Amino acid sequence: xxxxxxxxxxxxxxxxxxxxxxxxxxxxxPDTAALEQRIKDLEERLIALEGQVRMLKSGQAxxxxxxxxxxxxxxxxxxxxxxxxxxxxxxxxxxxPVAEGVAPVGxxxxxxxxxxxxxxxxxxxxxxxxxxxxxxxxxxxxxxATMQPFPSMQMHESEVGLQAIIDPYARGDFFISFxxxxxxxxxxxxxxxxxPAGLVAKAGKMRSAFxxxxxxxxxxxxxxxxxxxxxxxxxxxxxxxxxxxSIQRILPAPKGIFLEATGQVFRGDAGDVFKxxxxxxxxxxxxxxxxKDITESTNLxxxxxxxxxxxxxxxxxxxxxxxxTQLYGIDATVRWKPLRRSIYHSFVGRSELIWSQRxxxxxxxxxxxxxxxxxxxxxxxxxxxxxxxxxxxxxxxNLTDKGASAVLTYWPSEFSQLRGQYRFTKYAEGINxxxxxxxxxxxxxxxxxxxx
Amino acid sequence: MYKSRSRxxxxxxxxxxxxxxxxxSPTRVEAKKLNVVTSTTDMAALTQEVGGDKVNVESIAxxxxxxxxxxxxxxxxxxxxxxxxxxxxxxQLEIGWLPPLVNQSGNPRIxxxxxxxxxxxxxxxxxxxxxxxxxxxxGDVHPLGNPHYWLDPDNGRRIAKGISAKLSxxxxxxxxxxxxxxxxxxxxxxxxxxxxxxEMKPFHGRKLVTYHNSFPNFAxxxxxNVIGYVEPRPGIPPTPSHTIELIGLMxxxxxxxxxxxxxxxxxxxxxxxxxxxxKVVVYLPSVGGEKDVTDYFKLFDYxxxxxxxxFQETQ
Ligand SMILES: [Zn+2]
Ligand SMILES: [Zn+2]
Numbered sequence: 001x002x003x004x005x006x007x008x009x010x011x012x013x014x015x016x017x018x019x020x021x022x023x024x025x026x027x028x029x030p031d032t033a034a035l036e037q038r039i040k041d042l043e044e045r046l047i048a049l050e051g052q053v054r055m056l057k058s059g060q061a062x063x064x065x066x067x068x069x070x071x072x073x074x075x076x077x078x079x080x081x082x083x084x085x086x087x088x089x090x091x092x093x094x095x096x097p098v099a100e101g102v103a104p105v106g107x108x109x110x111x112x113x114x115x116x117x118x119x120x121x122x123x124x125x126x127x128x129x130x131x132x133x134x135x136x137x138x139x140x141x142x143x144x145a146t147m148q149p150f151p152s153m154q155m156h157e158s159e160v161g162l163q164a165i166i167d168p169y170a171r172g173d174f175f176i177s178f179x180x181x182x183x184x185x186x187x188x189x190x191x192x193x194x195x196p197a198g199l200v201a202k203a204g205k206m207r208s209a210f211x212x213x214x215x216x217x218x219x220x221x222x223x224x225x226x227x228x229x230x231x232x233x234x235x236x237x238x239x240x241x242x243x244x245x246s247i248q249r250i251l252p253a254p255k256g257i258f259l260e261a262t263g264q265v266f267r268g269d270a271g272d273v274f275k276x277x278x279x280x281x282x283x284x285x286x287x288x289x290x291x292k293d294i295t296e297s298t299n300l301x302x303x304x305x306x307x308x309x310x311x312x313x314x315x316x317x318x319x320x321x322x323x324x325t326q327l328y329g330i331d332a333t334v335r336w337k338p339l340r341r342s343i344y345h346s347f348v349g350r351s352e353l354i355w356s357q358r359x360x361x362x363x364x365x366x367x368x369x370x371x372x373x374x375x376x377x378x379x380x381x382x383x384x385x386x387x388x389x390x391x392x393x394x395x396x397x398n399l400t401d402k403g404a405s406a407v408l409t410y411w412p413s414e415f416s417q418l419r420g421q422y423r424f425t426k427y428a429e430g431i432n433x434x435x436x437x438x439x440x441x442x443x444x445x446x447x448x449x450x451x452x
Numbered sequence: 453m454y455k456s457r458s459r460x461x462x463x464x465x466x467x468x469x470x471x472x473x474x475x476x477s478p479t480r481v482e483a484k485k486l487n488v489v490t491s492t493t494d495m496a497a498l499t500q501e502v503g504g505d506k507v508n509v510e511s512i513a514x515x516x517x518x519x520x521x522x523x524x525x526x527x528x529x530x531x532x533x534x535x536x537x538x539x540x541x542x543x544q545l546e547i548g549w550l551p552p553l554v555n556q557s558g559n560p561r562i563x564x565x566x567x568x569x570x571x572x573x574x575x576x577x578x579x580x581x582x583x584x585x586x587x588x589x590x591g592d593v594h595p596l597g598n599p600h601y602w603l604d605p606d607n608g609r610r611i612a613k614g615i616s617a618k619l620s621x622x623x624x625x626x627x628x629x630x631x632x633x634x635x636x637x638x639x640x641x642x643x644x645x646x647x648x649x650x651e652m653k654p655f656h657g658r659k660l661v662t663y664h665n666s667f668p669n670f671a672x673x674x675x676x677n678v679i680g681y682v683e684p685r686p687g688i689p690p691t692p693s694h695t696i697e698l699i700g701l702m703x704x705x706x707x708x709x710x711x712x713x714x715x716x717x718x719x720x721x722x723x724x725x726x727x728x729x730x731k732v733v734v735y736l737p738s739v740g741g742e743k744d745v746t747d748y749f750k751l752f753d754y755x756x757x758x759x760x761x762x763f764q765e766t767q
Contacts, residue, residue, distance in 0.1 A: 047610065051574035054543075058596055168565045171555060194560030198533055250533060250558060258526040291526040296514070299525060339517045340715055380689045380717075413688060415588055449524065449548050 124164035124172075127447035129219045131157040132440040139425065139433035146232045146393055147401060147425070150225075150437060155180050157218055163448045169194040173448070175217065186217070186241065201247050208240040208270075209248075209262040209287035210305045211329045211352050220450055222348070222375045222409075224421045224439040228389035228401050229369030233356040234327065235271025240285060240307060242266035242274070258291040266309070273325055273394070274309030283309025297338045305329035313360035323359040325394070330354075346377040356394045367392035375407070383409040399428035417441040486623050489535040489562075491546045492519050493740040494602045495572055495611070497748045499539055501637045502616040506626050512553075515740025518715040520592075520687070524549040532557040535568065537622055539615060542573035545599035568622060573599065575614035576607040579668045591685025600737060603755075604669035605645045608748055612637050644749055648756050649674070655763045660709040661702060661730070663716045666737050670755070679705050682712070682720055690720040702728045708766035709759075711735045731762045 133156040139149035150156075158178040165171045170192050177186040189204030207215050213230050218237070226237055234240060244266030253259035268276030268283040276282065285307045293299045306328055313323035330353045337346040353370040369391025377383050389403040403425040410418045418440055425433040486507045490496040496511035503509060510531055513522045519541070532538065532553055540546055554562060554569075561568035578597035586595040601607050616634040620627035656675040660667075663682040671678045680701055684694035701707070708730045710721045718732065725732040735758055736742060739751050 044610070047577045048575070050578070051576070054578065054596060055571065055574050058542075165564055168563060169560070191555060193555050193558075193563050194566070195558070196560075198558035200556060200558045248556075248558075250529060256527070258530055260526070289526070293525065293527050299527075301526075335523075337523060339514055341717070342523075342715065343518055343521055344717060413588075414592055446547070449552050 122164075124162045125446040125448060127159075127161040127163075127443060127445035129157075129159040129161070129217075129441065129443045129447060130155070131159070131218055133224060134438040135435055136438075137433070137435035139435050140431060141425075141427055141433065142429050142431065145401070145427055145429065146236070147228060147427075149433070149435070156439075159186065159217060159219065161445075161447050166190065184238075186238070197249070199247055199249050201245065203245040205241065205243045206246065207238075208242065208264055208266065208285040208307070209246070210234065210240050210285050210307050210327065211287075211303065211331045211354065212333065212350065213352060214239040214241075217450065219417075219441050219443070222373065222383075222385055223387060223405060223407055224419055224437045225405075225423065227352070227371035227373075227387065227391075228403055228425075229352065229354050229371055229391040232391040232393045232401060233273075233354050233367060233369050235273040238271055240266070240270040240273060240283070242268070242270045242283065244282070253290075256292060258289075260289045260291075262287040262289075268309045270309070272312065273307075273327070275312035276310060277314070281310040283307065298334070298336045301331075301333040301335070303329070303331040305331070311358060311360070313358070323361075325359070326357045328355040328357075344377070344380050347375065349374045356397075358394050360395070365395060365397040367394050367397035381411045383407075383411075385409070393428070396428075401428050402426045415443045484626075486536045486619065487531075487534050488537045488539060488619075489531050490539040491522075491541055491550055493738050494748065494751070495539045495541060495615075497739040497746075497751075498572075498602075498608060498612045499615050499619075501748060502612050502630055502633045503619055504629065504633050506623065506629060507619065511740075512550075513738075515736070515738040515745070516714045516742075518713070519545055519738070520548065522546070522549045524553050528553055529557055532562065533559045535559060535562050537568045537570060537618065538562040539570045539572055539618075541599050541602070542571035543578065543596045543599035543601075544594050570615065570618050572611045572614060573597075573601065575610040576601045577604065577610070577669070579672065580665065591683070592687030594686070598665060598668055600664075600666035601669050603667065603737065603751075604673040605641055605648070605752065606673065607669060609638055609641055612641075640749070644752065648752055651756055651760055652676075655760065658709070658763055659705050659707040660711055661698065661707060661724075662711045663713055663721060666713055667711060667735075674756075679707055682710065682716075682724065695720060695724060699724055699727045702730060709733065709762050713737050714741050731766055733758055733762050735759070 132154070133150055134153045135150040136152070141147060141149055156179075160174075160176045160178065162174040162176075163172070170190050172190050173187065174185075175187040177184045185205055187204070187206050189202045189206045192199075192201045192203075195201055207217075209215060211234075213221070213227060214234060230236065230239055244264060246262060246264040248260060248262040251259040251261055262285075264285040264287075266274075266283045266285070268274050268281040270283065274283045286305070288304045290302045291299065306326070308324065308326045311323050311325040331351070333348065333350045335346070335348050349372075351370060351372040354368070356365070356367045356369075358365045358367070369389075371387055371389050371391075373385060373387035375383055375385035385407040387405045387407070389401070389405075391401055393399045393401070403423060405421050405423045407419065407421045409420075412418065419438070421437040421439070423433075423435045423437060425435070427433070484506065486503070488496075488499050488503065488507050488509045490499060490509065490511045492513045493511045493515040496509045499507060499509045512528050512531070513519050535557075538554070540550060554564065560566060563569060573596075578601055580594075580598035582590075582593065582595060582597075586593055602611065613634055616630045619630045623630075652674040657677055659677045659679050660671075661680045661682065662678055665678075665681055665683075665686055667676075667678055670676070680698050682690050682695070682698065684691050702724070707728070710724055710730050710732045712718060712721045712732060712734050714734050714736060718734075721732045724730065735755050736745055736751060739745060739748060741751075742754065745751055745754050
């Protein structure tokens, strides 16, 4: 529909120009220079109109959410308008089919499906990322071990992403994770991007800012599994992923250093780390991040994390819920990527150290764990990496699991990834496991980029 | 009791430190200069032309960097949070890295749809707009049209005009200045264009191959004929079968020039050159691709010198 309006407008604008030209050439000596200028002006006008159509199509104009958004703002019109020509009438205001669909009526949320033709531009970006995992080799971990083996073949996760700008002040992101059986809202939050004082706030369910791996979706990990320390001490695959709100802000720092603080408050339920048995059992997470570019291709990233919440120790023996778990974390990352060959070579070295302090009946458990990993990009499509794991278990700090992995990754394109991981595990119970994990990740649609 | 008190203390400390930061951070200096951040150096160069000494301009990507794949480093946030205006290339060129930076900047002025967000593609003539449905089988094709549109001086003029109008909107006090700067730029560009057109005139219709499809606007303006790409599909690295096909095509069409963007590997282009007798030339798609290519004019001077030399040598 929009196109028809724009085409109509273009013709309306063009007609008087042609009319004048023909009358001019009939009237007297044809002035070719003037004619050429007219055609040029016309061309400019068409290019400008095409530009406006594109802006509407991409939904950027609609993204402002103002009722008149589909109409070019006066200033924008001026900016793209061809030099004023006596014959050309000012563009007449367009009917706004987009605005009809967007304008909230009676305090209700707009129904984007309503405006058929223009609706698509305002649909959220939709993506699906499939994560298929196969495993071979033996792993006879005891049932008590925190890390349980992968089955032989598994459609581990299908992550559906729905993302859009809500209005000029906020955006929304949903990531719904379908397992083979259950569905889980991995994340679903609103981000307020236009707050005063440089604050960025989020509300909803989100992966908490505890360290690095905890914030990452499965498909952006450099491995198939998660490090042992996150499984043993930070609740495993989903980690601290809970409903609550988050405030972050860039802090003043010496020149060239990026310093950012994040504070989060959650309901207090996260895997087997935190368990809220009453409303006041909220958990808190704090993160401080320091980042510095060493050269244009090398940078350092350093983080301190703290998390605190109630655990399930009380529930187990039906006492009060006054047992706390506190987590402390340090993460450090070094990255290298030469800008002139950025699509061919890169290196990321990373380590996270985590301490867990878990109150439970009889004795508080103080456990520690860490991983160290390195990933090198060999060429445009090939990556090789390794990881060393060492971690005690949060409930039984005297039990230590250790492991080492080698990873090879191949990218047929930007949108699919094939990965093999050889993993050796030495369980605390004395059981050794040698496994070969295989993973296929494939993405449909436009998954918005995850933060660096 | 003790526990809940300590919990509130934690929350309090977090909130307080954030607020303290808010109070003591340097509030935006009321200087006369506008802070403009651009995604690429070309937009920075054009902004500098019309903004003159009333603006501080910084680009996120470097001129020798692949603009499709820029890392969204936090250090860019330090620039973005002070920006009064963000100028982007648009057409999804920066889709992989700019949105998270804008979201995290904590700067309401440059959010999409705000006054300080400018998508420069709206001013330019855009080529290669897909007419049918777009699928990924076509590679990483840009569904809104080719975003490498700044290599046509006429588009340079259109973009500069659009930026000048936007600067006037953000800083109405200096609007006469920006308008004057644009008129001056327009004059200099028109003169330079005549020179470039004359230099390229003998080579109208000459055939060439580029690595990525980043040259259509240049080719259209200067009447060159791009017959193929080293990439089998946009964003997909060269494959042996496609390379063989391309060599065959170049031989049939008697095409003697392969242009390569500075961020691509030269191995495949060199082997194509060896098989066809074509010259392999690293051209600059952006300002800053080489040290002395510091503005929009020098970018064309540089590339046109390269091209005319290569065309003469493969007469
Ligand atoms: Zn994701
Ligand atoms: Zn491209």
